[in-house]
Amino acid sequence: MYRSVTNRRSFIKKMAMLSAMTAAASMFPGIVFASEQEKNIPEDANLDWKKGPCRFCGVGCGILVGTENGKAVAVKGDPQSSVNKGLLCVKGYHQIMCIQSKDRLTHALVKRNGRYVKTPLSEALDIVADKMKSTIDTHGKDAVAMYTSGQSTIPEGYVASKFMKGAIGTNNLDCNARLCMASAVAGFLTTFGADEPMGCYEDIDHADYFVTWGNNMAEMHPVLFSRMLEQKGTRGAKIIDFATRTTRSSTASDKSILFEPQTDLAVANAICYEIIKNNWVNTSFVEKHCNFSKGITNMGYGLEDNYTFADKPEPIDFEAYKEFLKDYSPEKVSKYSKVSVKDIKYLAAIYGDPNKKVVSYWCMGMNQHTRGTWINNLVYNIHLLTGKISQPGNGPFSLTGQPSACGTAREVGTFTHKLPKGVVTNEKNRRLAAKIWKVPYERIPSKPTYHATEMFRAVDRGDIKFIWTQATNPLVSLPKTSRYRPGMQKDSCFVVVSDVFPTPTSDVADVILPAAWHIEKSGLYGNSERRTQHWDKMVEAPGEATEDAWMFIEVARRMGYGDLFPYSKENHVEEIYNEYRQFHEGPKHGMAPLEVLKKESGVIWPYVKGKSTQWRFNSTYDPACSNGEDFHFYGKPDGKAVIWQRPFEEAPEKPDQEYPFWLNTGRVVEHWHTGSMTRRIPVLHQAMPHAYVEFHPEDAKSYGIRNGDQVKVSSKRGSCVLPASINERGLPTKGQVFVPFFDENMLINDVTLDAFCPISKEPDYKKCAVKVEKV
């Protein structure tokens, strides 16, 4: 008894210490307690430190995992990684604690007579293959679908794409990166014809100004934010936070500018108006390297099932663009954006100053937007007009949310419209895929089918009769889960869920497959700066938990596609990566050989002649530039980037008399997305045990709401009850409430709207109308 009490006390002391460190991490992004990292290591321990990337966000910090006797016992930042230089955030440091969770999925579970029955994995995979095959036989290949993740490894995404598009012959493959990065992709493709940022994190060491667009980096990308703060302290670099809510990023910045939701479109145009008016345009750059275009306006919002849209770009000239901008003078925009004329001019002057280097950062604020592609285009316009792009310290930089949203979702292409190189609508791209996959060219369909939102609508309608999800939790993360949860519960669809832990999504599954966690398998991730990182398996997975890639291969073989998946269990990661690399051969996207990735803490593509390309499209750094000029935007056939004429348009749903508040949703530093991992890490769970609804103090006062009061937040779609939070973590503007979405017990996505950007098909989680009631 004495022993157990002592242990309990020692446990509480450890929890108390971790709480203090978590609190410190929230206050000082990037803070490191190095001695604590080593503290749990026995003095006589002979740990084997293995390198890899962090399991969480898209920053892609390098970690070192210490293993002893087959167990992961410690994590520390990798000092060799140029991304984080030994730093880790609070999530990164504690990441391995979740894998020992008591409710870990260690065996397959098959639902029989309404109850989950532990089933040998081989038998469960037989059931999955049989069901998938019989569904195709009865209803056609477009009756089956797969929904994967920006947390899947590159080989996992590649095998999923080959299985669905090359073997079965359906484009019913999409992923959760649609919910976070699709607008960035569409923005890059429409402006530059090539996806992913042209710069890299080293921009932080050169920029004079960092302008963050709706991006709470202090909580979402804390290690990068700490690098910015370091530059602020040492070189006097300035951080300007442009957002709809005051956050920890705002308070750590030199200036915080708040705007009315959706009006970032107008403010971006106003900045361009000022740049032209004040003759700050880099004329020679624009004349040599840019075209001007406009597209269709009043596109709608995708609120109805089977909504389709295709833009029709039309060339315009500089004078027409200048004329268009007359509607966006600072004086006009200030009236509805609630940004002062002075602040708009201040922002424009930063970008317009030829002697200052500026990096713009954004993530979900701009991407989860019903005009997400447009706002991405508009920020590129600012950088193109001033020529501040593709140079150290100058450039637009969209940050990713997930660890391999770039590497897997975007580069491998686990979207309905994508292939590992190019898109399904392009015959040349289909022919290349067919050649490498060794399948008949005709088998790869030329038309995209369902993007994420439409895929779950199709499940609800009964059009999709089999769906397999991996490493994702859509019944917490989709918008309007009030529709999609009952849809997934219908008997018309057979649901297979592969995951590491049980989630609300696995709760509706017919078969649950136990997945290995990232250090329990070998793999590769690709981060926000085009850095590909490899790691070797570090520990064994428990029970029958297995790599997702291997489960796909096993099912494909059972369905008769074995000849397309000739990989070995021991070396499949290497074999798959070597096959995948063939898609990107050449100076524009060459990937590093595996032997290089095994040695280095990540390598940036294009990897040409043994060297990473840090700044694309700039002939000083990028060997793919071939036009003889300083810059070459070779993603476009004529080598020129596009400055887009994109107007301000209202959000589909705005506050009114019945629903008087904007609802904004997002994340917190302690939790990773839907919390399925971080809520199983005791110190993180204790630091942030549940969600909450943030109010502006004046709104709270007028409703008689105090901190901790239970409040019902309702929209036309659903409601959610949460405790009120006033003047705590963040401060929304008056007339707005904010709710984090990590808490499966307080499902705020029952309330959100499934409107999306018509071009990127990415939903807007940042704006819908709600009412609040004290309960």
Add this chain to the structure above:
Amino acid sequence: MPIKSYLAHAITGKKTELMHALKSMEQCEVVPAENQDVLALVTDTANEQEDELLKEKIEAIESLKLLSLVSGFNAPQK
């Protein structure tokens, strides 16, 4: 039997001094941050009175700029 955790903010440049002062107190466990003038501190005392006395002693340390409470637990000692 209180167990409490704090963030102890050191006067600029005096983190090491503060760490030594805290480590000299039997009821304190300290972990310094690598890259900030902050220490994570856990105190373990027998009762409320001892806890109060310890807090007074800590607050009297010259190299301490600010002591902020993070969490408090009350656990059985034996």
